[in-house]
Amino acid sequence: MTGVGNERGLALVLVLVIVALLAALVSDFAFSTLIETRLAGTFRDSRAATSLARGGITVGRELLRQDSNGYDAQFSGEEFWRQPMERVPVADGSVSLRIIDLDGRLGLNALVDAVGNPNVVMVERFVRLAERLELDDPQGLADALVDWLDPDNEPRATGAEAQDYLAAGSRYTPGNAPIVSPDELIRVRGFSAEVMDKLAPFVAAHAGGKLNVNSAARDLLLAWDEQVEEADVELLLEERTRRPFRNLDQVRELIGVEAFSALNRNLDLTVESRYFHLDSQAQVGDGTRRIEVAYDRKADRILWQKVD
Numbered sequence: 001m002t003g004v005g006n007e008r009g010l011a012l013v014l015v016l017v018i019v020a021l022l023a024a025l026v027s028d029f030a031f032s033t034l035i036e037t038r039l040a041g042t043f044r045d046s047r048a049a050t051s052l053a054r055g056g057i058t059v060g061r062e063l064l065r066q067d068s069n070g071y072d073a074q075f076s077g078e079e080f081w082r083q084p085m086e087r088v089p090v091a092d093g094s095v096s097l098r099i100i101d102l103d104g105r106l107g108l109n110a111l112v113d114a115v116g117n118p119n120v121v122m123v124e125r126f127v128r129l130a131e132r133l134e135l136d137d138p139q140g141l142a143d144a145l146v147d148w149l150d151p152d153n154e155p156r157a158t159g160a161e162a163q164d165y166l167a168a169g170s171r172y173t174p175g176n177a178p179i180v181s182p183d184e185l186i187r188v189r190g191f192s193a194e195v196m197d198k199l200a201p202f203v204a205a206h207a208g209g210k211l212n213v214n215s216a217a218r219d220l221l222l223a224w225d226e227q228v229e230e231a232d233v234e235l236l237l238e239e240r241t242r243r244p245f246r247n248l249d250q251v252r253e254l255i256g257v258e259a260f261s262a263l264n265r266n267l268d269l270t271v272e273s274r275y276f277h278l279d280s281q282a283q284v285g286d287g288t289r290r291i292e293v294a295y296d297r298k299a300d301r302i303l304w305q306k307v308d
């Protein structure tokens with residue numbers, strides 16, 4: 001009898017163990033199924049968000065193509081394209097779009113001319129801008145950037161070429177070519193995150209050869225020429241908040257021939273722009289996507305794209 005009782009007890013224990021194992025397996029399977037379902041849903045939402053973000057870029061390009069008033073003004077309420085669109089409902093999600101005029105900024109690639117030589121005028125402008133922003137060693141930053149862009153391996157007085165980066169243990173060496181995004185500056189000697197943050201609102205990789213006076217910031221206008229006076233720039237800024245400049249004659253009439261001649265010494269001012277930065281962010285359920293592009297309106301071409 002004792003043997004039979006022991007066998008029944010063991011059988012009961014075995015049954016309980018098997019039931020516990022099955023419960024654990026069922027629970028694990030249910031959890032895995034839930035995770036897979038959530039992942040599948042997130043993947044589906046992410047794909048939908050990607051399509052929506054791309055749609056935002058398409059809308060931005062069309063807004064710029066349809067803008068035919070002959071001027072571009074980042075700070076004017078008259079420009080429809082410059083109005084930020086925040087979380088606009090679309091189907092099951094939403095999209096936000098922001099457009100920035102890049103020709104209101106200093107073009108970094110312009111520090112080196114088409115044949116690879118330093119563009120003295122643009123280098124001096126960069127140095128003056130860095131000084132106004134109170135960055136350390138403005139000339140050193142300019143020289144390092146020129147060495148990063150120019151095709152040769154000869155360092156400038158306070159610049160750096162490949163051998164200097166290698167000696168410092170850097171993972172990066174100069175590309176000896178134009179940059180495609182200001183994000184690349186973090187690789188250039190001296191361009192710390194703090195420097196990048198201060199420069200970001202004033203510079204662009206893709207910008208035309210002329211500065212749009214309707215969109216340029218105060219510090220950049222003051223850095224554009226060494227003889228530019230603060231009073232003239234303040235007058236210009238005040239006037240453009242009331243109404244954008246539709247042509248350069250209006251600028252000359254406002255600040256006078258002498259001040260205008262200094263600001264436009266190199267005949268590189270304009271009131272309209274060619275290059276723009278489009279930032280489209282979309283959300284659908286658990287999926288999010290952000291697409292940024294540099295857009296050449298004249299050629300109707302995307303020059304650079306970043307997808308997050």
